[in-house]
Amino acid sequence: MPERSIVNGPKVSSMPQETKAQLLSQLPSTDRLVSSPVGQALVQEHGATLVTQQARELLTATRQHLLGGGQHNVELSLEQQLAQGVASKVAPRLRPMLNLTGTVIHTNMGRAVLPQVAIDYVHAMMQHPLNLEYDLHTGQRGDRDSIVEGLICDITGAQAATVVNNNAAAVLLTIAALARGREVIVSRGELVEIGGAFRMPDVMASAGASMVEVGTTNRTHLADYQNAITPQTALLMKVHTSNYVVQGFTAEVTEAALAPLAAAKGIPLATDLGSGSLMDMSRYGLPKEPTPQEMIAAGCDVVTFSGDKLLGGPQAGLIVGSQDAITKIKKFPMKRALRLSKLPLAALEATLRLYLQPELLRTHLPTLRWLTRSQAEILNMAQTVCPAVQQALGPRYEVRVQNMMSQIGSGSLPIDTLPSSGLSITPKLAGKKGLGTALDQLEVALRALPTPVIGRIENDHILWDCRCLDHAQDLTNSLQFLKL
Numbered sequence: 001m002p003e004r005s006i007v008n009g010p011k012v013s014s015m016p017q018e019t020k021a022q023l024l025s026q027l028p029s030t031d032r033l034v035s036s037p038v039g040q041a042l043v044q045e046h047g048a049t050l051v052t053q054q055a056r057e058l059l060t061a062t063r064q065h066l067l068g069g070g071q072h073n074v075e076l077s078l079e080q081q082l083a084q085g086v087a088s089k090v091a092p093r094l095r096p097m098l099n100l101t102g103t104v105i106h107t108n109m110g111r112a113v114l115p116q117v118a119i120d121y122v123h124a125m126m127q128h129p130l131n132l133e134y135d136l137h138t139g140q141r142g143d144r145d146s147i148v149e150g151l152i153c154d155i156t157g158a159q160a161a162t163v164v165n166n167n168a169a170a171v172l173l174t175i176a177a178l179a180r181g182r183e184v185i186v187s188r189g190e191l192v193e194i195g196g197a198f199r200m201p202d203v204m205a206s207a208g209a210s211m212v213e214v215g216t217t218n219r220t221h222l223a224d225y226q227n228a229i230t231p232q233t234a235l236l237m238k239v240h241t242s243n244y245v246v247q248g249f250t251a252e253v254t255e256a257a258l259a260p261l262a263a264a265k266g267i268p269l270a271t272d273l274g275s276g277s278l279m280d281m282s283r284y285g286l287p288k289e290p291t292p293q294e295m296i297a298a299g300c301d302v303v304t305f306s307g308d309k310l311l312g313g314p315q316a317g318l319i320v321g322s323q324d325a326i327t328k329i330k331k332f333p334m335k336r337a338l339r340l341s342k343l344p345l346a347a348l349e350a351t352l353r354l355y356l357q358p359e360l361l362r363t364h365l366p367t368l369r370w371l372t373r374s375q376a377e378i379l380n381m382a383q384t385v386c387p388a389v390q391q392a393l394g395p396r397y398e399v400r401v402q403n404m405m406s407q408i409g410s411g412s413l414p415i416d417t418l419p420s421s422g423l424s425i426t427p428k429l430a431g432k433k434g435l436g437t438a439l440d441q442l443e444v445a446l447r448a449l450p451t452p453v454i455g456r457i458e459n460d461h462i463l464w465d466c467r468c469l470d471h472a473q474d475l476t477n478s479l480q481f482l483k484l
């Protein structure tokens with residue numbers, strides 16, 4: 001193939017014009033490149049469409065390069081470049097990562113890692129037609145919510161339940177279905193913003209409800225709600241301040257205190273828990289989060305929470321409450337647009353079945369296992385991996401075992417941290433000069449790994465919290481490919 005002679009020559013920029021013109025005239029046609037041995041092998045594997053398109057793009061780019069334009073690879077033959085181009089086109093975009101940030105439920109890393117039973121169940125269920133909306137008793141059309149409704153009611157004690165795409169959707173749908181065109185009363189201390197522009201006032205507006213703010217940022221009283229009720233009031237709304245705390249001279253009205261007022265006025269009371277752990281976390285020595293069970297028992301008509309925060313399942317929004325409220329929510333047309341697809345529904349069902357067997361939770365739910373891992377066990381992991389990490393990073397870095405604090409994450413228990421352990425990595429430099437650059441370069445190399453290793457930078461060190469590292473090998477295998 002003539003293209004080899006093209007690419008093995010001197011740098012294009014230093015070539016005389018006539019050489020470039022000669023090389024241009026030697027470039028093969030798309031057809032010729034595709035019918036080369038490498039091209040044919042690629043066609044066998046990927047089909048002619050992709051390979052031909054890639055060959056065309058490659059030749060166009062090479063031509064532009066020879067004409068003095070943009071950057072182009074001159075180290076590899078055209079055939080090799082074609083193989084590389086095709087491989088990168090079909091490469092998976094999602095990649096597993098090692099989360100050594102210490103934030104257990106990390107929104108940017110996909111939040112909860114699914115329990116193996118849920119993964120197996122999704123795998124099995126997605127291979128066949130299934131009774132998603134097919135009632136096997138009557139042979140009639142069924143309701144997909146019925147797959148999980150009984151489970152959710154058993155676990156939470158609610159009369160009824162429905163599920164949607166995420167908790168943001170759950171809140172939007174609840175407000176739209178119960179209060180569109182009317183007023184919703186909410187405390188000024190609870191106008192939360194969740195990451196990614198989910199702001200309570202905007203959600204109210206999107207749902208078509210008018211927000212009536214009561215109280216102040218730090219203190220809201222029962223009388224504030226009472227005085228704001230008008231014939232236009234459709235909903236009393238509580239929002240769990242899941243990603244911040246107001247401390248000091250504060251007062252809030254609990255759901256239990258608000259429920260009698262709501263009942264007396266015949267106005268539904270909704271609470272958005274955000275995370276809403278389905279079990280009492282204090283049982284495991286973790287800080288207490290309000291549970292949907294408690295909110296139902298306190299008299300809330302609707303409780304909303306996420307499927308992939310402390311619950312430890314797939315992305316989903318769970319809406320539980322009274323039969324009356326849930327029926328209205330399910331009948332609202334927007335429900336159809338926000339409903340859960342069969343993939344997360346299957347994962348949610350398998351995760352919820354675990355909650356019927358609480359003794360199994362700690363071993364099966366990765367989120368709970370990581371949150372409850374003892375500092376001694378994490379320290380042991382850090383000590384195990386430390387020598388191999390030092391070896392992989394080489395003499396230009398100092399790797400030490402160090403105790404540190406982990407965060408729960410994703411708007412759950414924002415100020416609570418858990419004692420943990422891990423590694424601290426420091427570039428060995430004469431002084432502070434160049435330290436920031438050295439740390440940044442190491443992070444870039446770590447992100448470029450086939451399985452990227454993600455830690456955090458703190459006080460001129462990279463910290464790797466080992467809380468979510470299950471197997472030392474996961475880290476050492478990944479670091480094999482490190483190029484520093």
Ligand SMILES: *Cc1c(COP(=O)(O)O)cnc(C)c1O
Binds near residue numbers: 166167240274275410
């Ligand atoms: C996280 C959170 C939401 C949004 O839930 P998603 O499942 O991320 O859509 C809404 N409200 C509160 C209070 C939250 O903490």
